[in-house]
Amino acid sequence: MNTAPISHSADEPRWLTAEEQLVWRSYIEAATLLEDHLDRQLQRDAGMPHVYYGLLVKLAESPRRRLRMTELARYAKITRSRLSHAIARLEKNGWVRREDCPSDKRGQFAVLTDEGHEVLRRTAPGHVNAVRQALFDRLTPEQQKSLGEIMRIVAEGLQPREAGADLPWLR
Amino acid sequence: MNTAPISHSADEPRWLTAEEQLVWRSYIEAATLLEDHLDRQLQRDAGMPHVYYGLLVKLAESPRRRLRMTELARYAKITRSRLSHAIARLEKNGWVRREDCPSDKRGQFAVLTDEGHEVLRRTAPGHVNAVRQALFDRLTPEQQKSLGEIMRIVAEGLQPREAGADLPWLR
């Protein structure tokens, strides 16, 4: 049975094939479910959404537990605006503190407080466990490796671009 | 050099290995960047976030372009509450209309309007293009296949569970 010819004329979009649609659908579903799952887990056990938790982790891994706002935003792949709001909230919780940058009066450091570090220490095991259960425990080593490669490629493709706008790294 | 033995005692959490951390990091980054990218693309070109677009697509694919609220929520992997708010917004735009279910007075159908269908027709090419550019064009056929399998597994693992709470399918 011949269906319409696959002519990729200039304005005829290249629709997703049936297989591609399945892949895409699976991706969307898993990504949605996973993010929701982790958000719930962390909201319940640590009192913050997944993104916020990630910010604390980045800070904990940084020298002197501090990072410039822009840098932290870049690492976390979020906008500066979003980060400002997030840090404001975390500051209210006493988990992060802001500090002026001595060498650049415009600059701010986000600094993980001892209290913030303690929250991480207490909740990290539960979180790792959730990630394992949802992802790693279900995949073969080959699949894990493959997933890493794939996501690295995708992330790279959407990354930095040259500077510009409010989001040097986004678009 | 011997580091601490890898004893998985009951309360000692199984931390992620270095490789696992890299995979997880890549996943988070790619997922964040991708969702943001598509949200921007669709907000700009179609005037709605990615999730809302997905809702219209599901409706368009359904018989008589309609779906019960709960069913639509289940397909889209979101809570009923979220869906209610979303449909309210889409209704304001004139892209969706609600209809009572004749056989169950509690039930509601979300129905795609002609206007809604037209929005999809107009914006689908650009969206498919964005998805291709960000994902499919960068992956080999094997990687695409692999990604599909992986995400299917993950989604399945977080899926339904038995009935209960507000989210029969989410935990």
Added chain:
DNA sequence: CAAGAGAGATTGAGAGTTCAAGTACTGGAG
């Protein structure tokens, strides 16, 4: 058939995110 458990959907308030605009400062060109 009355009672009550449970399903289907919505609501409102609080929390988080986006977008566009604003403030404060830096660094290089003239």
Added chain:
DNA sequence: CTCCAGTACTTGAACTCTCAATCTCTCTTG
């Protein structure tokens, strides 16, 4: 030194999402 384009960060408003009710209706059970 002065300008000023560009960088660093914040802000407020509009929008979206979550969570805990709430409301209506269905269905089972005694």
